[in-house]
Amino acid sequence: MRDRAGPASSAVTVAEPERPQFDAIVVGAGPAGSAAALELARAGHSVALLERGPFPGSKNVYGGVVYGRILDELIPGWYDEMPVQRWVTRRQTMLLDGERSMTVDFRSQSxxxxxxxxxxTYRAEFDDWLAGHAQKAGAVLVPSTVATRLLRTERGRIVGVRTDRPDGDLTAKVVIACDGVNSFLAKQAGLFPGDQAAHTTLGVKETLALPARTIDERFGVSGHEGVDIEMLGCTQGIPGGGFLYTNSDTLSVGLVLGLQGLAKSGKRPEEVLAELKRHPSIQPLVRGAELVEYSAHLIPEGGYDTMPQLVGDGLLVAGDAAAMCLAAGIWLEGVNFAMGSGMYAGRAASKALSSGDLGALREYRGLLESSFVLADHKKLRKAPELVLSERVQQRYPGLVCDLVELMFTVENPKPKPGVRKLLRASAKRNGVKMRELARDALTGLRSFG
Amino acid sequence: MAEPLRPLVVALLRWTDARARIDPLSGEVETDPRGAGPSEADRCALEHALRIAEAAAGRCVAVTLAPEPAEELLRDALACGADAVLRVDVPSWDSRVPDSGATTARALAHAIRTELGEPSLVLTGDHSADRGTGSTPAFLAAELGCAQALGLVELSYADGELLALRRLDRGRRERLAVPLPAVCSVEPAGLRLRRAALPSTLAARTATIPVVTGSVAAEPVTAHAARPFRPRAKELPPPPEADPRLRLLRLTGAHEHREPPRVVVTDDPAEAADELLEYLRGKGYL
Structure with missing residues (x-):
């Protein structure tokens, strides 16, 4: 019977291997895993890159933007070869309330x-491209293979993984777990402190096909230019948000929904998404598009305070497995944090392997703290809580829409009211006390400032 | 008595994208090599080949006629236990080549004979998940001068004899003793390709895949006629009536009784359904 990964699985105790098969095993050929494997292989270490899907990217769901600055360090000149759908030149933040919406729209041709x-980008293309670099550097990609358990010695040191293949034990001096959100390997190693359900969201996405010219016309772009729209107030009271991104000839439209809020609401995610697509601000953008794919995936959105321990005895954790997804309202980033954490995990492992001192794996956390990966998460540690709070989710979109509607509704012969008066009226109408508004503004300033 | 099985068992695998997309406007077929692989029928054929090679103490070789990205398919075959693999490449690769059973069979037969020797048994899926015509096995049997059996759901080899179970219409089955050498095409039924062990999977990742350039000569064009096809006119006797008007009426059928088409005019679905049921009853269908 095939061994399977799951929440009930536990590590297997084995004897200390005399000659490990590889210097390092990286579990998961996503952005974190491929970056880690690339760093290790470039340093001359033997590395196995395990991937559960038939090819890297085949199991990933994502509807976002890849910010490639970290790739400057990893793959210089990356933008000449990376498989790109569109370069984002226009960024919008949209607040929705009922049939109304308020949008902040920014464009930069640079x-x-x-x-x-x-x-x-399409993750099936992007992940395959990044894993291809790791392979060219010497990493051995092993597709269609699931790491089901950790192998650990009686002393507790992790020395490899068991896979779901016959004779499937694979040994190495270091294991890097990049096995995604809800990492069973990190859990088996006892690195997660508790239940992650409260800090995990469900992302659902539809890929909608439209001719490239139609996308250009509807979104006011041309050529390889693209648009990124982030939305708030479109989740029918469920904590979360929405997104819409342009690809070459498709749109990615979707929602991110808090798991517990979704379960409590009794609603189906596809129903909430269908409602978003009917909104007067969204419907003209997606009208007539053909649904080509519906997908869903969990997202670790808890931020800094919900991260697991990043280093175990012979084990490093990176990417979504380490909850390195930044969901801070105006900043929604994941792939760059995955690549960054994977790259630093690869460097820490490489240094430990070269020096023969596996204690050097502990330097991984220091590398992350001195880089954007943990610095940004630490700085924005309060942001997820604020963004997913009841006021931000359910009252502020209405407040903003009321305020703007009152400002721009012309009621001659009445004279125009002052903005402060309108703000007070809007706050009152939406059940927001001015004291709460000031407190949230201060929290926001502290978080984002 | 059947001829003892010679040791070479060839599994022919077609590299195909089962999720190819067709552009509705241009009709262009868009394929993605990352999602491509053998069809379920071909995977069954490989498993049959591995089992028969084991039973006959023979050699199992997986062969495909495909471009370089198809080497993943051959690595999987090696990991599952194939003794060797061979990729037949076609200069200036044309994705339409495998659509021509005759061309494919000619290239494969040439490559198998020159690189591997005369095969005892060639196994392949009876159809692929994409545009496969299913004609390649028949052409290949003709090229190799072998017997052919198709639509097989079971195969067993013992004491030099190959026995097969063939699916017939209406759930019937036919038992066959297949003379060797033969080309057998199997349906995706009865068994699944084994899961490759990790050590052989790792070994296959770095294995060198032998490649031979296939000779795909252009299909000979035979001209059957130099002029456009003009079917001979068919003679119909005129109606027997002497009166020209009656002959005209007979030819046009103008005054013959016909039941006028029945148009359902109601907007009420229940009434429309009742009317439809009444019509079917009147016609004796209910």
Whole structure:
């Protein structure tokens, strides 16, 4: 019977291997895993890169933007070869309330030129490309293979993984777990402190096909320019948000929904998404598009305070497995943090392997703290809580829409009211006390400032 | 008595994208090599080949006619236990090549004979998940001068004899003793390709895949006629009536009784359904 990964699985105790088969095993060929494998292989270490899907990217769900600055360090000149759908030159933040919406729209043509800022991409193409670099550097990619358990010695040191293949034990001096959100390997190693359900969201996404010219016309872009729209107030009271990204000839439209809030609401995610697509601000953008894919995936959105221990005895954790997804309202980033953490995990492992002192794996955390990976998460540690709070989710979109509607509704012959008066009226109408508004503004300033 | 099985068992695998997309406007077929692989029928054929090679103490070789990205398929075959693999490449690869059973069979037969020797048994899926015509096995049997059996759901080899179970219509089955050498095409039924062990999977990742350039000569074009096809006119006797008007009426059928088409005019679905049921009853269908 095939061994399977799962929440009930536990590590297997084995004898200390005399000659490990590899210097390092990286579990998961996503952005974190491939970056780690690339660093290790470049340093001359033998590395096995395990991937559960038939090819890297085949199991991933993502509807976002890849911010490639970290790739400057990892793959110089990356933007000339990375499989890109569109370079994001237009970024919108949209607040929705009922049939109304308020949008902040920013455009920068410089984002559409080298060295670029962010791009939409298909993960099946992007992950395959990044894993290809790791393979070219010497990593051995093993597809269609699931790491089901950790192998650990009686002293507790992790010395490899068991896979779901016959004779499937694989040994190495270091294991890097990049096995994604809800990492069974990190859990088996006892690195997660508790239940992650409260800090995990469900992302659902539809990929909708439209001719490239139609996308250009509807979104006001041309050529390889693309648009990134982030939405708040579109989740029918469920903590979360929405997104819409342009690809070459498809749109990615979806929602991120808090798991517990979704379960409590009794609603189906596809129903909430269908409602978003009917909104007067969204419907004209997606009208007539053909649904080509519906997908869903968990996202670790708890931030810094919900991260597991990042280093175990012979084990490092990176990417979504380490909850390195930044969901801080105006900043929604994941792939760059995955690549960054994977790269530093690879460097820490490489240094430990070269020196023969596996204690050097502990330097991994220091590398992350001195880089954007943990620095940003630490700085924005209060942001997820604020963004997913009841006021931000359910009252502020209405408050903002009321305020703007009152400001721009012309009621001659009445004279125009002052903005402060309108703000007080809008706050009152949406059940927000001015004291709460000030407190949230201060929290926001502290978090984002 | 059947001829003892010679040791070479060839599994022919077609590299195909089962999720190819067709552009509705241009009709262009868009394939993605990352999602491509053998069809379920071909995977069954490989498993049959591995089992028969084991039973006959023979050699199992997996062969495909495909471009370089198809080497993943051959690595999987090596990991599952194939003794060797061979990729037949076609200069200036044309994705339409495998659509021509005759061309494919000619290239495969040439490559097998020159690189591997005369095969005892060639196994392949009876159809692929994409545009496969299923004609390649028949052409290949003709090229190799072998017997052919198709639509097989079971195969067993013992004492030099190959026995097969063939699916017939209406759930019937036919038992066959297949003379060797033969080309057998199997349906995706009865067994699944084994899961490759990790050590052989790792070994296959770095194995060198032998490649031979296939000779795909252009299909000979035979001209059957130099002029457009003009079917001979068919003679119909005129109606027997002497009166020209009656002959005209007979030819046009103008005054013959016909039941006028029945148009359902109601907007009420229940009434429309009742009317439809009444019509079917009137016609004796209910």
């Amino acid at each position: 984002w559409g030129r080298a060295p670029y800022n962010g791009a939409t």
